Amino acid sequence: MSEQLLELLEAHGVAAKEAAERLGGNCALYLRVLRRFTEDRSCALLCEAAVCADAHKGLLYSHTLKGIAANLGFSRLSELTQAQCGLFRSGDTQEAFALTGDIEAECSRLTALLEEVNGQS
Amino acid sequence: MVRVKNASWLSYVFVLLLYVVLSTVCSVTLRETLEANALDLGQSLSVNYAYEMESNNRVYETLLYYAAGSIDSKKLSGWSDDEIIAWALDFFHQTNLSFGTDRLEAYMIYGGTYISENGVVSDGVDYTARPWWHDGGQVGFSGVYSDISSGERTITLSLGCQEADAVVAFDILIEGIDFSSGLENLPEGTSFFLADQYGQLILFESASPAAFTGNELQDYTDHMLEVISHDGNSITGIDGVERTLNCSLMANGWTAIVTMPYPVIFQDLNRLFIIFTSAFAIALALVVIYLYKQHRSQKEMRTAQDAIKVISDLYYAVYAVDWEKGEYIMIKGSDELRSRLARKGPYSRFLDVLEGLLEKEGFEEFRHAFSLDSIRDHVHSGTKSYGGDFRRLFTDQWRTINVMMIYDEDGPTSQAILCFRDVEDERRNEAAKRELLNQALQHAKDSARARQAFFSAMSHDMRTPLNAIIGLTTLAQGSSDGARTADYLGKISSSARQLLELVDDILEVGKTEHESFILEKRETDIVDTVEAALSPFRTMAESDHKELTSEYNVEDRLVLADSFRLTQILNNIVSNALKFTENGVGRISVRLDQHKNGTPVSQYVFRIEDNGLGMSSDFLEHIFEPYARETRFASQQIAGTGLGMPIVKNLVTQMSGEISVESRLSEGSVFTIRIPLEKAGSSAQAMTESGDNGEVSLDGCRLLVAEDNMINMEIMTEMLGQYNTEIVQAWNGQEALEAFVGHEAGYFDAILLDMQMPVMDGLEAARAIRASGTSDCLLVPIVAVTANAFAQDLARCREAGMDEHVSKPIDFRHLASTLSRLIGRRRQGRT
Incomplete structure (x- = not known):
């Protein structure tokens, strides 16, 4: 079952096998923390920071998402947040917040995917 | 600050240099003036002495001219030589009397005869050969010579007469020369x-x-x-x-x-120079002392300013309120209010602006709580701080803020400080934590209820076999029929075994729930373990005419596993399968598959299938809950505590595995267990056991982990837990700092800090821990864990006192190796 889920995730652009391998091949742990992602509020908080144009919080939540994405094998989200953090750090706040829409869309896609995975596990 | 400090230094150096230059110029000028004055004085003195000497000489010359003139006049008048000599003797007497013979001796050579006051000497001496002899019409001065008769140093003034054959002379005794202007009042050494x-x-x-x-x-x-x-x-x-x-x-x-x-x-100049030099040295010392004190003061001020900045950064707005003047002063304002509110103004204006930002109900509370009268009353009653939470509109978003009034007794007497802090995230986190606590409390209550229900059931279940044992024992004691007695003893034995099984299960549940429960991983042949577990059941199955089969699809048989616990899992499931399958038709199959994923850790999937009674879907939902029992089973008169499955679930979870059940009533059940097991002899095993340097492992280490995200925290806790470590969680840097200083030195073997966290980030926390003053604050290894991998981030980590940096995604082997190395180094340093 776990193998099938990993394959499903891989098919949707998630580096699931590599991420599970980093967790010592502990698929149960990996699937458990994946479920946590659907409850995580970092993306919502990033969107709120974008609305308030609060660059400090924007960087904080983008950075948190970046860490989560890296650990969970969310390649696309990792790329987006890395780019956004880079823009925040270089002081290009406007450009950084412009990426929030893409990040939110990717988070939504992943959430939907993980809910599907949860349904199967 | 540095510029000001440099300017201060420069101004003092400039003043000192100016002092030196002016002192030098003054000294040189003074020296030249003193030298010129001394030369003038010396010149005046020499002129004065010369003048006095010339005056004396002029007197002598006048007397000589008078004497020579008088002799010539008397000669022309016809005076005899005796008369002239008599007059001369009288003149010499008068002259000697006037000047004193110790200073002057007057005499004349008259016609070759030496004539002085003492008498006439006709000794035939040729006086013209004497060094003093001068018979010219002008007074002649001899050089210094020693008088033949007295031996005294003498100078002779002589003048020849024109008419008479005579030369008049004065011997001036040098010992008698005296000046009216002495040297007594002149500078010493003149x-x-x-x-x-x-x-x-x-x-x-x-x-x-x-x-x-x-x-x-x-x-x-x-x-x-x-x-x-x-x-x-x-x-x-x-x-x-x-x-x-x-x-x-x-x-x-x-x-x-x-x-x-x-x-x-x-x-005097030297004295003045010493005074100037002393003054310079004192001034220099004072300047140095002043600058040193100023440096210390500035350093303390910088520390205080840093502390104030750290505190100030916690607040997005700070206002000073003077309740006597009814004024506010904006010390730090939010972006929105800076454009709408003057830096200083009436407090009523401040409240008016705030009214548009706070919730209506909240604003009324604010107006009441922070009115000028209320602030004054709180201060006068000794309250130094008070405040509360309010909802405030930021642009188009409502957020929770905390407003705190602070009064400083050392500050202005009628002034309090209002501090505004955005606590939205903090309150949300608190709410989330409260929710978690509530859930935990609810879980505990449910657990307590289930436990209570269990004990009620257990007391019944335990009493049943005990009653049977006691009753049958009484019967056996009173029976004389051997066959009947043997039947009683057999039933007693059965009831005792049932009771023992019940007690064993209860003890097992207690053990697996206890936090000190530790798996003992050893090199194990997984197939042999399963076969050994199945072995006793094969005999039972055979006697009950049931079919028990096993099948293996395993490449790596040697794994690191706790074979005893694996056997325990299989025992529970297979014994249930045997219990709930009918004799003659029962079939139980056990299958083990290894799912490799390219790492030393593979998924081993156990599938235990039977065609027994199966379970209802209602019970399936609760099958793994401890203390929950399927009433249906009780009615089946089948021995069992209902604790087997919770024990199995606990064991599988401890092994980081999963268990699932599919079952239908009257059709049978399928238990699937997935457990990650590591191939024996892999590198990860070596790391877990010994660490990088082969001397220290993470076994039993206590780690403080600060991470604001639940997902990352869970991963960290789970993965590091696999290295047999104890994890203490902190959700931001402030909590990590409090946890560190709140425990005795050496409590934590290492600290992991996420760099970016709310409230206090990892860098700040690292600095605070290093500066906390505990005996191990400088020794405890601190590892930065972050998604930042820029060189400047690494430099900032080092600068903040962190020992190492680990990037996300986290390579836990690398992290464990790093921690092992750092902890090992620390322990070696400690011993």
Whole structure:
């Protein structure tokens, strides 16, 4: 079952096998923390920071998402947040917040995917 | 700050340099003036002495002219020689009387005869050959010579008569020469020299005692005259001291010389120089002390400013409120209010602006709680701080803020500080934590209820076999029928086994729930373990005419596993399968598959299938809950505690595995267990056991982990937990700091800090931990864990006192290796 889920995730652009391998091949742990992602509020908080144009919080939540994405094998989200953090750090706040829409869309896609995975596990 | 400090240094250095330059200029000018004055004084003295000497000489000359003229006049008038000699003797007597014979002796050579007051001497001496002889019409001055008869140093003034054969002369005794202007009041060491027209020293006088021989003084006089001939005005004295040199040439060719020692002239200047130097040294010392104190003061001020900044950063707005004047001062304002509110103004205006930002109900509370009267009353009642939470509109978003009034007794007497802090995230986190606590509380309550229900059931279940044992024992004791007694004993044995099984399960549940439960991973042949577990059941299955089969699809049989616990899992499931399958038709199959994923850790999937009674879907939902029992089973009169499945679930979870069940009533059940097991002899195993350097492992280490995200925290806790570590969680840097200082030194073996966290980030936390002053604050290894991998981030980590940096995604082998190395190094340092 776990193998099938990993394959499903891989098919949707998630580096699931590599991420599970980093967790010592502990698929149960990996699937458990994946479920946590659907409850995580970092993306919502990033969107709120974008609305308030609060660059400090924007960087904080983008950075948190970046860490989560890296650990969970969310390649696309990792790329987006890395780019956004880079823009925040270089002081290009406007450009950084412009990426929030893409990040939110990717988070939504992943959430939907993980809910599907949860349904199967 | 640095610029100000440099400016301060420069201004002091400039002032000191100016002081030195001015002092030098003054000293040089003063020295030149003193030297010029000394030369002027010396010149005046020499002129004065020369004048006085010339005056004396003029008196002598006048008397000589008078005597010679009188003799000539008397000769022309026809006076006899005896009359003239008599007149001369009287004149000499008067003259000697006037000047004193110790100073002057008057006499004349008249017709070759020496005539003085003492009488007439006709000794036939040729006086014209004497060195003093001068018979010209002008007074002649002899050089210094020693008188033949007295041996005294003498100078002779002589004048020849025109009509008479006579030369009138005065012997001036040098010992008798005296000046009205003495040297007593002149600078110490001032010397006067008088030389004749031949350079012979006539007279030497000094303002201080001096003992030199005549030859020394004559040589020195020659040297002075040599220097004077070259217009020199300074000379090295006979005593070796530098001196001024002034002279005055008299009409008779004599030279009056005055010398003064420079050290005496510059005595006052030297004193002044010492005073200036002392003043400079004192000023320099004062400046150095002042600058040192200022440096210390600035350092303390910087520390205080840093602390204030850290505190100030917690607040997005800070206002000072003066309740007597009814005014506010904006110390730090939010972006929105800076454009709408003046920096200073009436407090009512501040409230008006705030009214548009706070929720209506909240604003009324704010107006009441933070009115000028309320602030004053709180302060007067000794309250130093009070405040509360309010909802505030930020642009188009409502957020929770905390407003705190602070009063400082050392500050202005009628002024309090209002601090505004955005606590939205903090409150949300608190709410989330409260929710978690509530859930935990609810879980605990449910668990307690289930436990209570369990104990009620257990007391019934335990009483049943116990009653049977007691009753049957009584029966067996009273029975004389051997066959019946054997039947009783058999039933007693069965009931006792049932009771033992019940007690074992209860103990097992307690053990697996206990936090000290530790899996003992050893190299194990997984297939042999399963076969060994199935072995006793094969006999039972055979006796009950049931089919028990096993099948293996395993490549790596040698794994690191707790074989005892694996056997326990299989025992529970397979024994249930045997229990709930019917004799003659029951089939139980056990299958084990290895799912490799390219790492040393593979998924081992156990599938235990039976065609027994199966379970209802209602019970399936609760099958793994501890203390929950399927009432249906009770009615089946099948022995069992209902604890087997919770035990299995706990064991599988402890092994980081999963268990799932599919079952249908009357059709049977399928248990699937997935457990990650590591191939024996892999690198990860080596790391877990010994660490990088082969000396230290993470076994039993206590780690403080600060991470604000639940997902990352869970991963961290789970993965590091696999290395048999104890994890203490902190959700931001502040909590990590409090946890560190709140425990005794050495409590934590290492600290992991996420760099970016709310409230206090990892860098700040690392600095605070290093500066906390505990005995191990500088020793405890701190590892930064972050998604930042820029070189500047690594540098900032080092600068903040962190030992290492681990990037996300986290390579846990690398992290474990790093921690093992750092902890090992620390322990070695400690021992």
